[in-house]
Structures are given as C-alpha cells and as structure tokens.
Amino acid sequence: MNEQPVALLIIDMQRGMSDPAIGERNNPDAETNIQRLLAKWRETGWPVVHVRHISRTPGSPFWPGQPGAEFQPALAPLVNEHVVEKNVPCAFTQTGLERWLHVRGIKRLVIVGVSTSNSVEATVRTSGNLGFDTQVVADATFTFAKQDHAGVYRSADEVHAMSLANLEGEYARILYVEHVLNEVALTHD
Template sequence: MNRALLVIDVQESFRRRPNWAAVSAPDIAARTARLAGAARAAGDLVVWVLHAEPGSGEVFDPALGHVRLMDGLAPAAGEPVLTKTSRNAFTTTGLQQLLTARGIGEVTICGIQTEQCCETTARLAADLGYRVAFVTDATATFPIEHRDAPPGRPLAEILADPATLDTGRIIARTEYALAGRFASIASIASIDDLAPAPAGAAAG
C-alpha cells in the first residue's frame, strides 16, 4: 500500500446551508462511496477528513452536530478520521505524519468543495512531494457570487446574476489550474479501473 484516498469534507454541514440546492453533485455521497469502495478493493488506505469551526455557531460548529459524514458513508475498520480547521487537510491535522508512517507516496483527492478545500489540499500535497490524482467528478461545489455582490441575497437572485460564477466554470478552472502542475485529473471510472476484478470474474 503506497496510495491513499483523501475524502475531504463530505459532511452533513453542507446539506444544512441554503446553497445546497445549487450544488454541482447532489449525489456526492454516493459518488464518494463508490470511490472509497474502489480504493479499498485496490488495497489503498482511505482517510476521511471533516471540517470544523468550533465556537462559530454555524453549520461547521461541532456543537450543532452536523460535523459528521453524510448518510451512506462510514469509515471501515482502521480508516482514520481527521478533523481540520484549515482549508487544506494538512496544516491543522496530523495527515502528513500519518501518510509518512504508512509509507504513502500517492494521494487521490475527492470531496467538497472542488476549488476550495479539495484544490487547496491537492496543491499542498504536490508541494510536499506526493503524486496527486484529482477525481473531479467525485468533488462538488457551489456557485460563487462576484466579490462586489451585496451580501445576504436569496439563492435565486444569486443564480440569476450574470456575474455569478457557475459550477461548470469553477470546475473547469480548477482542472486547468491543477493539471500538469499539481495533479493529474482523474474520474471515478478511471479509479474503478485500477481496482482488481473480483475473484472468479471472467476476463473481457
């Protein structure tokens, strides 16, 4: 085992926010479960990462009970669960030490949000010397308002604003920024292909 799947922030907190209605991948939990299954079948380590903002009173405050994996996701025996308070998964956790202890040299990244915690983790992982695969279709994100947009607008108004960056453009920008610099761009199907066929399966 020299590869790990990093599952970033696929947690209930996001489902409690009004912009969940505009998420790019409403089935992100199912996509993540599929990827985790492929990783386990390939003998890879799966590391679960949650984001917390203690004392904030918001959806990422552990006191509210939403800092937990989405329904349908559960760590298998021996799979680490880390909690971070930074956007990347390294700075405020023992992730690097854990990967080093396990002899991990390659990481596969999925989760929420594509251009924020996932991309930031990919960039830092590359800088730390890991080989990185970014599974774009196992990430999810939300439309981003223009920096000068007035605060507190309803979601419908945000989506109707031509200055709002839609999820398709966000995802494309992330792929452009990462590919060839920080990560290779992968898909769930390509990761599935790395998993060994079940015993007794016929070769095709």
Template sequence: MDITQRTALVVVDVQQGFENPFWGTRNNPSADDNIAALIEAWQSAGRPVVFVRHDSTEPQSPLLPGTPGNDFKPYVEDRRGKGSGPELLVSKVVNSAFYGTPDLDEWLKEAGVDQFVVAGIQTNMCVETTARMGGNLGYGVVLPLDATYTFGLQGPFGWEQSADELSRSTAVSLHGGRFARVTSTEEVLRAAADA
C-alpha cells in the first residue's frame, strides 16, 4: 500500500449521537482508538484531514443540529485544527460526504489528492457510500475496517443482520467490487510511517 503526503484522511460522522442507545448494539469496540490513531498520524505528518458531520433533518434523530448528539466525539473535536496540513469540515444531510458542503471533490482536487483513507461511523452507511462514490470519482480509496463501526439492522422479509455481518458485507462489496482496498488500521499506519 502506498500512502503519500497527499493521501487524505476522511473521518466520517464520529459524533456523540452515535453513543445513543437508539441505534442498538454496535460492533468493533476498538474503532474509536483506531480512528484517533489515524487522525494523530495524519496530523503529525501534515497530511490533509477532512472531518465530516451529519446534520440530520429528522426531528427525532440523535444527530440533529443544535443538540449535543450533533457534536463530534471529544477525541475528534479536541484534534480539529491541530494538524499542520490542510483541513476541511464538511456538513452533510445524506449518506455521501461528496454531497456535503463545501464540495469535497473540489477541495480534494485543489489539494492535489488522488487517494484517501476513510474511517468513521456507520460502516455500511455513510462510510460505505463515501467510499463507493470516491471510487466512482476515480480516487484510490483505502478503508481500514477496524476504524469503523456500525449497528445491527432489520431489513425486508424479516431479515436481520448483526453489526459484524453488515461490516463483513461492506468489506466484501467494497473490496471485491474494487471500490476500495479494505485493510486494517495497523497496515495503514505502517504504510503511512514508511512514506
């Protein structure tokens, strides 16, 4: 894996509202530590970092603007503005960070970025959608699966999938479909340190 000085880190929706029991049972308890380690590595190296926030339009959502749940988790908020490299805050109301404000694609291109690492919440929702769209737009996308987490869901026909099952489905779809290279935080950090 080749991580360059222009490889961006896109941190998706690491917000306090995802601590709300509303979502159900999460997986990957080490995800927050892994996300924090990625932010630290990117900021220390002066690489571009993008913080994405979901501003829900649903009145009952734990991510509603103006509520504490909309805020970034403290370990993310405390790191914002601390890196020596370029930084962007994107606000969105849909799943893809590429449909937020300001325009992520435009900002990445202006910064000379052609590859990004994506981490955050939820694996099979906003992280996956951002990764897919990044792949469609021609970016090299790297997804350290253990720097994401999600929650179990019920779908049609009474089907249910656990958080782990949904994460595996995302990993197989993204990696097998060549939208992204799915890997681990350890491998990304090792590649970043060697760059």
C-alpha cells in the first residue's frame, strides 16, 4: 500500500441533488463514476470522506430531516467512513475537515461530487490554498446551467468547463476517472 494515504472527498451527493427541479445538469454518468471510485477506495482501504450540505434556510430540500438532505443510497457512507456536515459551500469552513486530514497524515485529496461551480469549486480552492495535493475528477463531478453575470444563458457543460478551468493548475489537477483508477492500481501492484 502507498505510504501516503489518499482521501476520496465526495461532496454533496444527496438526494436533493437528483431532483429534476434543480434544472439542466451535465455529466449524467457522474454518479456511476463516483461509485466506481468509491468501490476502488473501499477495496484499497484508503480514507473516504462524505460531505453533506445541511441548509440553514427553512424549507430548503437540504434542511435537516428533509429527504433531500439524505445521502443518495448508492453513495451512502459506511460506518467507518468520515462524514462532514457543512452549512456553506466550502467543506473546510467551520467543519474540522482540515484537522481530521492532518491528524491522519493525509496530504492528497481526490475530489468528486456536486456542484462543480459551487461546493466543489469552493472546496478545491481552499484545499489548494491549504497546501493539499488536490485532484478534481472532471467526469465524476457535475453542475447546472445558469445565467452568467451579463445575463447570458450558459449550459451546464459550459459552466462545468469554466469551473474546471478556474481550478486547473493553481488549485488542483483536473483528471478523469480512468486516469485515477489506473494511478490507484499502480500504487497497489
């Protein structure tokens, strides 16, 4: 096993994120790709961190106790996997995640989940700024269409691509599932 543990950080894969009312999204294979990575992490025994957004806004699908706040069943944490609850987009803000990682000697993070342009981007920026070797798996993340600041409609693919471009190099490396799985296999041969 590799001397340096690599944590898989799964962001906001909750039931509310699969609600069609949220709007047009990209990467319909994201959940399947996350499941593939999760299975490999469990097989290798590397640490898995599940991040869950808990809203402070009553009526939100992510309000405590609402079905939307629950993890998607196929991606639910096992009892030995760490769960981080956050109230803002960044998984490091007021959660103890940084300390949890440092105590375990984890310096490298592979980040997947939703949404690329919100919680993933916020978490990755902080991760990079804190000095973690951060990787984002482009085909294991997704986001939603939205209007830009000038009022121009941007498809989910466009928003996703721009978020990844914002992160590439300065905060993280952008990889794809096959690359990550091959890299994990090489460290365990």
